[in-house]
Amino acid sequence: MTTQDPFGTRRLREAVLSAWSASPTRFREDANAEEDLRLGAYKDRLLVELAQNAADAAGSGGVLRLSVVDNELRAANTGTPLDADGVAALASLRASAKRDGGTVGQFGVGFSAVLSVSDEPAVVSTTGSVQFSAQRTREIPELADHVAARSGQVPVLRLVWPIEATAPPGFDTEIRLPLRPDVDQAALLASFRAQAPDLLLALPGLTAIEVDGSRWTCTDLNADTVQLSGPDGETRWLLRRASGKLADTAGLGLEASPEWTVCWAVPLDPSGAPRPLREDVLHAPTPTDERLSLPARLIASLPIEPSRRRVMSGPGVTEVLAEAARLYPSLVFAVDPMHRTALVPVPGFPRSDVDSTVRDLLIAELRSAAWLPGVTESLAPASARVLEIPSDDLADLLSDVVPNLAAARLAEPEHAHALAALEISRLRIPEVVVAVTGIDQSPEWWHRVYAALAPFAENDSTIRDNLSGLPVPLVDGRTLPGPRGTLLADDPEFLSDLDVPGLRLVHPDAAHPLLERLGARPAGASELLDSLQEAVERSVADASAGLMVAGLAHAVLGLVGQAGGRPWLKALALPDVDGDWREADELAVPGSRFLDVLADDSPLGLLDPEFAERWSADVLASVGVLTGFAVIVDEEPIGPEHDLADEDEWWSAGEEPNRVVAVRDLDLVADDKWPAALRLLALEPATWRALREPGGYTAWWISRYASLNGHPPREWRTAGASDLVGLYDPLELDLGDDLAAAAGVRTGLQVKDAADAADLLDRLGDPERVVPHGVSLRAHAALAGSADPAELDAPERVRVLSGDAVLADDCVVLDAPWLLAVLQPDKVVAALDDDAAEPLAELLDLPLASESAGDVSGGELVPWSELGAVVVAAELLGFDLPLDGVTVHDELTADGQRVHWWVDGERRVHAEDTPEGLSRALAWAADRWIDRHVIHALLDDPDPRTVLG
Template sequence: MSADPFGTQRLREAVLSAWSASPTRFREDANAEEDLRLGAYKDRLLVELAQNAADAASFGGALRLSIVDNELRVANTGTPLDADGVAALASLRASAKRDTGTVGQFGVGFSAVLSVSDEPEVVSKTGSVRFSAQRTREIPELSKHVAERSGQVPVLRLVWPSDATVVEGFDTEVRLPLRPEIDPEALLAGFREQAPDLLLALPGLASIEVDGSKWTSTDAGDTVVLTGPEGVTRWMLRRASGKLSDTAGLGLETSPEWTVCWAVPVSDSGVPVPLAEDVLHAPTPTDERLSLPARLIASLPIEPSRRRVMSGPAVNEVLAEAAKLYPSLVFGITEMHRTALVPVPGFPRSDVDSLLREKMIAELRTQAWLPGVTESLTPASARVLEIPSDDLADLLSDVVPNLAAAKLAEPEHAHALAALEISRLRAPEIVAAVTGIDQQPDWWRRLYAAIAPFAENDSTIRDNLSGLPVPLVDGRTLPGPRGTLLADEPEFLSDLDVPGLRLVHPDAVHPLLERLGARHAGASELLDSLQEAVERSVADASAGLIVSGLAHAVLGLVGQAGGRPWLKSLALPDVEGDWRPADELAVPGSRFLAVLAEDSPLGLLDPEFAERWSADVLSAVGVLTGFAVIVDEEPIGPEHDLADEDEWWSFGEEPKRVVAVRDLDLVADDKWPDALRLLALEPATWRALQEPGGYTAWWISRYAALDGRAPRQWRTANASELIGLYDPLPIDLGDELAAAAGVRTSLSIKDASDAVDLLDRLGDPERNVPHGVSLRAHTALAGSVDPSELDAPERVRVLSGDAVQADDCVVLDAPWLLAVLPPERVVAALDDDVAEQLAELLDLPLASEAAGDVTGGDLVPWAELGAVVVAAELLGFDLPLEGVIVHDQLTADGQHVHWWVDRQSRIHCEDTPDGLARALAWASDRWIDRHVIHAILDNPDPRTVLS
């Protein structure tokens, strides 16, 4: 017989006595074992054996599992088997676990061995025991019971001593001969899967070996490192312990201790690897399913089956302590990975899962663990951006309190934030948060830049940004970009302060604004938007407003967009420090200043201001660098502020365009020669001076002064047809410039003033006017102007060459009348056809109106006059059909004449070469050949014509 150090015989006798005294007790024990084997402890073999090993070791224990001769052997280190342990093994309802809450070595869970063996044996350094279904069936007094249950008997109620010895290096070994239906390899495979979790749940164990595969646990403070065949796994831990309160409802004399441990897998760098599915460990796995990201290992009151938590105050208290501990686990994770440990919303896996999640979320919401832009935040007060932008978060951190770090807006954090009920800061809330705040323009640009990448690809975000504030150059901030202007030339606009102008401050300009409705403004468009401000700038300056920013902005834009007529109103500083319209200022050092009158109203542009801008830019806004030229391609009236413009506008035909030099009236009288030379030097002013019908030449010709007279009162030296009428210009300007300025080069009458001037000169007795000049002048005057526009002259130039009183004078309208009129009474033109118009202009009668008539004579056909026929043949013209009335001696008005035309238009002449020649020339419309005809009639020989 084996030694019996644990008194197994006494234990057997007690059990057999109980079965004999109460036959139902046998059935109850058998049924209880079957329930444990098939129900509560099914699939918990390794869990229960590992728990026993951990209880025995307390710390640093080792557990080894192997198959030897179809026997599962589970060896462990730690406290060896004792009498209490054997008694606990042989009792289905008793346990060696104390009511203080400490854990004993063996408990009811040992019945899990029945899932694989009917002959379990426990071998220890202090002694060994075994259980046997076969030996129990062989007991004679149990034969009736055995027969009733078809051979099924309780296994763990009767214990026998064993002489087996424990394997070297271990203190206790459980040996389980496997029933035939048990697959040893499948059993070991299951153990391998459970080994790492058991090491984590049972801190008393330091290693578990399964058939040569070994897992070890190294506890380094808050981290446990599990090393096994698959590699190394790190778990971050947080532990807490305490005693249950008096209200726990356990009915114990002393309050049991509780322990809580949270564990989460982490990478080598400390990044958590959250769990998706797990079970509650108490401390070994239960059937309470959890959906938490970390594992909870807690000493909770559980049912005897160790599968379910017992409901009651104690469970609630321990779970509440676990929830309080959980944030400390979160704090151990780097900030941006903490949300991975937030239980995400979902259907609870169990009542425990639901209760835990509720308590954990409540704790997490009230502790400052959430990464913020400047400091850690409590989720209950935090706000998270919808847009994951670090730049945006930094900008808004001073505007939005309790703003979470921008990375939390990434999708991987969304479920955690939803579980924590953290307020989202979406585009409308961002707009509301920044509305009304005072920030520098570059702050706004950085805000736009931070939002832009997200608005670019999301129309909803763009729609919600319609009210995004926009700072303007005038200091205002508008609620929304729509209708504002974005400038291309921001360097010119930094100091621009124009009330009413919706121009975005250049330091705030960003492409996002254009996407949200701002209008892109090039230099030209922007310049046009400043027209109103320019036109009131002088008044604003007078009112004390600062207009320097406007001046620099306009000049900068003009360099890109060119000039505008209204820019002449731009207020610019003069040398006195006053602000004047640009077109009333001249650039210092301009050559044309030397030709202006001393009292000229033009000012001088401030020299320092002038140095900042090119002459072309200053000229484009109207500042005078020389004589300015006004160009208007579609004028509608005399509205260009030109001297005497109304008079010019009414002169001749209405102009189709205006190209005019301005400020001509400011030239000093004695500086006009120099002024004209300056006008000729500049292409623009020279073109204006030569503009057909243009204002410039018109005004200069009348109002400029050349040696004391207007240019139109002089003639050029080679203008021979004006000799006697106009004096030659005594100043050397060159014929081209002189002519352009209005100095006369020919006899021309453009208006009534020209006609009056010419008549005055013709009637001036001091002037010696050659006969040809006066005849041509009278011809030009005839029909040149409306006689109603001028008064008839008092004196006229007559054929004698004198200027006489006009009272007794007539206008020659027929050449035959010269024979009866004295030359000192006859005003004549080169062409008789204009006599009537000339007479009307001079208010004189025609000579024919006072002439007499002739009678007598014989009508002779021209063809009967032999010398006449010869003359016509030599000169090659046909003789008139009508004849001529020939007189031996012809008189008219009592005076002898050579030829005449009577009132019936009949031609009369004396039978003399002189009379016949004039009569034939007049009748044949060959008046210019009358002297040649006279010569032929006097000597009808071809040599007369040829010589």
């Protein structure tokens, strides 16, 4: 059966064979050229060329299906079927079926890419089918010598034969490529799958590519966006396309002006934001080897070399790239304003010459086009300025002040590289300060500026430093260059009538915490009050000079109501009843109860009644105006500097105080008003605490200088102070024990200091006083060691055992009980304390009795254990007998006087052989002196009933 030849392949074969016969080298040239294309230019471009052919055939809506059937790669496509010109082009290594009016730079030699996998390619179409075959070429007899010369290597795509085959249903053409044994079919199909999505984007003539059952489609979502769908999901691409005719075709060898097309494409994420590319290649329209570093893919019908890998040089390329650059800003403008900078080529090393050229063109176009998001409108980057900090609020506020201000969010780090590439000027913080200096804006506007700057200044000291000159509006209408030294007040109500030079109060509508961070001082009532200290301290002098100080007085009192008092507020000038201005602490509120206890010549004045009526007593008291006795509190005193009466004396009377809590003006109380004054002090908690302050000034001064029935409180005792009977008279005033004690009225026998000791000695030596024996004995014990004798004068008279106050000249201080037997009671001073004798003798400047005592002799030393009654007494009382014995005398004398017991100079114990003598000797020797009377009774009657009864 004869195979039909609808495309005249016989004639084509004869022409080729004739050419090879006429020029023996032509065979070799064709074979070499084909090998160069297979191994070089078209290596790894099989799918690209198959897809390009399918797109050319379809024009639009084309479908390409790729599969391997019986070891044969099949590429079926829809579109224009094969015709004679197409067959001729396939069989011509240097010709193309495309006309000059077609796409720039496309050549028919691309079909040679099939040689990378097959030596027996065939094209099956609805209009007929052809085959190329290396094997059939080798079998042509007249080529035997050529085949032998090249060891069997022959051109494959020069001789074409018709074959009987039919395109698969639904397709118009199918290229069939029997695969050589060395082809890895799985790897080949895998590479097709990887390339399919990009080829759909690059070739608008195709809408679907299927690879071995996996299908990719390209769908137009709108005029600017397409969606690629495939096994791995969907991807959206934003597109911008343009077309035209080349104005300059020099060097292209074309008679007519070809059309050019340009397409920019960038993938979009699910939110619609662009996902810039990092690495890509130029697509012309299929991939080339021209590497690009652009954020978007460039697909352009550029003139390319026959290898389809490199762009040709010449004016045509320059023209198309320039058109691509002019189109690019429209792609940028099509995305959300805050994502536009992602499409700016960032600085870096160009990946190729084309990359360098396109990047420069794009930057130039992007700098001049109005696409950059501005505060009010899109801007051209060449004239735009971007804030140093990403504050939308600040940008809005500055938009009327700084022209061409870009959207503030462009200051975010992700935009930095784009801004640098576009050479956009940054508006630094110092420039912001300069821009707003000298402008007239409302306080509310300034507050919004501070609020916008605050988050960035909070944690950045450099920004805070650069804001040091930020203007600040004041309540008086001035605007200061910088917040330092200004005051921030929540409510300037009390300062409305105040005229204080140098007071710089921020307008309350402008006040913001940022100003405090920049050096402004917080000015709540407390801070505002402190800012007026200097004015307060000179207020009396200002009033004397004729200046108006009433506004200051009312402002201070109003602030004190919120902030409390200060020690220096006592200097505030206030009017008295006569209209004179005096310091606040020199005035009292009219009607105050404590005024009734002051002396008639008191220097205190009365506050103007109308002024006093306007302000509460608490507020007036806070500035020092007296509504009662004033209390001074100093937690860290450094000296007697509180203007208290006799403070120096108190300060030096004892240890330096750790704090001072004292009632002031005690020296102004009238002598006959002290009982009432004390009751007033007890009524007020502050003065009562001051009166009871341990070691405090108030009690110290009152006890010495107040007058109760003509005497200081310390010269009286309370009625219940029984250990002071005879020494101090009871206070007859009804103050109550607590108040009396707090005022210094004595409640018991205490010697606190040298003054107390001197007073007690005087009272003991007063012959007019009748002092009970027990009181004097306890008083002498309290005096012993109570004061430094050097601070006291020895008393002329002393209280002796007889109860009398006698001249001290011949008196002694009892220091041993046995000496009483030889001493006269009117010559002996004694204390109810065994250890008090020596310090008491030193204090009274008297000798000890033992210093002049005589000695004894004779007697018989007897162990205590040999004295039966003594043994019984010790056993009954439960103590051990002394180891030393006792020297027993029938009759014992000392200093010529009869005594019952004695201790000699060598500390030997002597006793008469009597219960009285032995009992005291035993009690002393056994250190049981307190039991001497019980021992005496037992020696007299050694029976248990003596102890029990």
